[in-house]
Amino acid sequence: MSSAAFFNTEERRQVPLEPRDEGRVGLYTCGPTVYNHAHIGNFRTFLFEDLLRRALRFLGYEVEQVMNITDIDDKIIRAAVEGGVSLSEYTAPYIESFFADLDTLHIERAEHYPRATEHVPEMIELVEKLVATGVAYESDGSVFFRIADDPDYGRLSKLDLSEVRQGERVADDEYDKEDVRDFVLWKGAKPNEPSWDSPWGTGRPGWHLECSAMSMKYLGPEFDIHTGGVDNIFPHHENEIAQSETATGGRFVRLWLHAEHLLVDGRKMSKSLGNQYTLAELLERGLEPRALRYFFLTTHYRKKLNFTLAGVEDAAHALRRIDEMRFRLTHAEESGGADSPVPEAVERARARFTAALADDLNTSEALAAVFGLVKDVNIAIEENRLGTGDTQSVLQLLTDMNRVFGVLDPTEWAGEDETAAGLSDDQIEALVAARQEARAQKDFARSDEIRDRLAEQGIVIEDTPTGPRWKRT
């Protein structure tokens, strides 16, 4: 296990990761509100969280990740009522498309995807605890958190609360409360709305409460890392801290990590500009999921990422450089003997890559390690200096690096942008090369799997004395 440090939003500085249980990281990532299809701004955050999860595992940590599905929300309820459908009927297609999008972008599945609708008893219990401490009060069937009773409030966002003027209305504030700054824990139901029974009458949980209840249920009252987009810092995460810590009397989260905004062509995403693309819309424009994933991961998560078509093209081009090196490597001979520069290049790249990830996910440095390797290996091939075992050790390093970035192995993506014509020749070549590689490593399960996958596409491989040949049937 390697040590790692991350920029903690709460302290505004980089601090070492010190998990509660050594070697195990509890990670809570705010998930989608399934009111509509997720847009690429959401996917920037989800991909950052995927990278974080994969990097932690690469560094030797076990990760238990929770991502909630917000399926109780004012907009969802309004839309379901207007459409005359149940909440679950309304949200089902958006939940389905969310998971399909995760798969398209090769985002690893979290260990838990709790839904708000399935955790209302835990949420009511949390509100009851807050009412018992005196910090929460009921008003007309709703329950509010009294901010004036929490001297710590504002700790995460560093917001000066005296600047929040009395009388200022908050967007989702439709209820009577003592102080405009107080936030809602439980919302009394309006007539004909879907609702749940509670000690305060029928109603529904507030969004902030949903995350506090579900994170603590799965990860315990204190856990290691909580993430989201920067727009979650206030009020969402600030309120999560207030609720959770008031209820438990202890610390809630050790490290807060936040991903910056995504811009589109240099402008903020907004409905009115029409640039809040969904993943499906980008794929319709012909963008490849692999290049998209790579594009999103190239910019450090704490920097604004400017989405442009040219940027995605550059990403595809960069991936080709890696694929070409892999292809040349698997077709080159290891005839160079003892003076091969490759073992040292591999060791250097691995160390640089590992150190970069442990340094607050320094992706540009980690990718510099990847491309440094590509360059060194290309030179070694050109100079005929590959030694025995070099091919294997470079491929092994690429496999390890790919565990983090998930884009470095073209065979994992082959077939996903298939047209009616099936796999392209390049994709078939890549799969055939991958099968050879698996056979050389005596990984026959993998080589059979690739052969079967090709067979499904009507492609047969014949092994001949001069190497494999393939043909379409």
Ligand SMILES: [Zn+2]
């Ligand atoms: Zn949340």
